[in-house]
Amino acid sequence: MYKMERRDKGGIISRVIDRVSKIIYKGVIILARVFSIILINLGNFIAMILRFFFNILKPFIHFFVKFTVSIQYKLGTFFPSNIKKSFENTLLYAGITRNSEKILGMAALYSIILPITAGIIGYFVFKLESKMVILTAIISFVLVWIIMYMIISSLIDRRTSSIEKTLPDMLSLISQNMIAGMTPYNALWVSARPEFGPLAAEIQRVAKDTLAGIPLDEALINMTKRIKSEKLERTVKLMIQGMSSGGELPTVLQGISKSIQSEQNLFKKMQSETSAQAMFILFSIIFGAPLLFAASSQFIRIFSEIFSQMNLEEVSYTATMHAGLTIRPIPVDYEFFVTYSIIVLVTLSFFGSLLIGLMKNGKLTSGIPIIPVLIGLSIAVFFLLQILLSTIFSGITNMGAVS
Known part of the structure; x- marks a missing residue:
């Protein structure tokens, strides 16, 4: 009997728990639906308000856009x-x-x-x-x-690096098409595949120019005027010289392609050899210089606080009388040094990016895209190190004050 009563009580409790859990679950679902309906209606209301204001401001926006465009054209006409x-x-x-x-x-x-x-x-x-x-x-x-x-x-x-990277493959493909019996126009047109990027569009334009009656050498020279690449100019000159001297164009293209590929392999080897120097410059800009400036700024802050709590006239007089030393306040302000540090970090990041671009790709301008990245990282590391060193030095100074 006792066991049956315990089973009945256990069954009743489990049923009560199940019912309560179901009620809670249904309540949560109802609340979720209510909140979702409220959020949807609120979003629709906000969208309606924004649409209303946009419709009101739409004529002014169109007028402002047309006005700025007209000003841009007028300002552009003033240039020589x-x-x-x-x-x-x-x-x-x-x-x-x-x-x-x-x-x-x-x-x-x-x-x-x-x-x-x-x-x-x-x-x-x-x-x-x-x-x-x-x-x-x-x-x-x-x-x-x-x-x-x-x-x-x-x-x-x-654009230039993309063209120079795909140039040897393009020349090799044009040569193979001409060996297969295609005319120069067909070989150029078929070789202009989408994977060649900007070079494909330029080759298609050369093919269209030759179809319009422009000589092939003139069309190639016009292409070099639209692309700033010494390799492409040298390639076009060699092609024109090979055609004018009676040489076979496919053989000339194959030779130029192999020459460019060997030059690119040599350049990749030089890049791998200078990667260590580039990493050292990156480490100096991102971590080394911010650490030095953060430590210096904290020393300036700490000694400025210490000197502000001292009577420098008495201390300086005592030091002069007993040791012949002169104690003066730090001439550099903490806020000024922080501003100076940020300016120096920005300058270092700017010239360091250009130097890395010169080392990696042989061009100063190739380092331009990493300038904002290095500036942001160096300044962020500087402020993080300032917070860290301030916490450490404040603990040390507090321990010294307590002792």
Whole structure:
């Protein structure tokens, strides 16, 4: 009987627990549905409000866009014709088909807006002096043009490296197609595969020019005017010389392809040999320099706090009388040294990136893409090390004060 009563009680308890758990589960599901409905309706309401304001502001946005575009074109027309022509050739090297006047006008517009904005923020927010405001505006103006030059140079280098990397395979494929009996036009057109990237588009353009009646040598020379590559220029010259001297074009292309491949293999070997130096430069910029500046800034902060709690006149007088020493306060302020450290780290990251690009690819401009990465990492490591060293030194100073 006792066992049966225990079983009945256990069964009742288990059934109660099951019912309670089911009720709780259903309640959670109901609450989840309610919250989901609320969130969906809230999202729809916010989207409706944004759509309403967008419809109101849509005419103003269109007017502002048209106004800025017209200003860009007008500003671009003020540049001399030789500058516009030179910049147009630079855009061709980068593979940009936009109007040079529009891009120059856009940069000019930003170089006007950014200095004015920086000057207003510096004067009203940071309360800078008039000389510092003018200096900030000048730096902002110069930065706009430097950033534009860096972006275009990076695009040119990326396009050139992509073309030079696929050039030997393209030449070998054209040679094989011509050996198979194709005409130069068909060999060029068939060889322009999508995997060759920008070079395929240029080869297709050469094929179209030859189909339109332009001689092959002239079409190839025009291609070199759109690509900033010494290897491609040298290749085209050798091709034209081989054709004019009566040599077989497939044999010439095969020889040029093998020569470029051997040159690329030699360059890869040089890259592997200079990788250790590049890693040392990266370590110095990302960790070495931030560690030195963080430690120095903490020493300046600690000694400034110590000297602020001392009567330097009495200590200096006592040290002069007994030991012939003169104690003076630290002439460098902590905030000034932090600002100085950031400026030096930015400068080191800038020139270090260019040096790494020169060591790895033989071009200074190839290091431009890693400039913002190195600047961000070096400054972030600097502040992290400052926090770490501040925690360590504060513990040491507290122990010294207690003792």
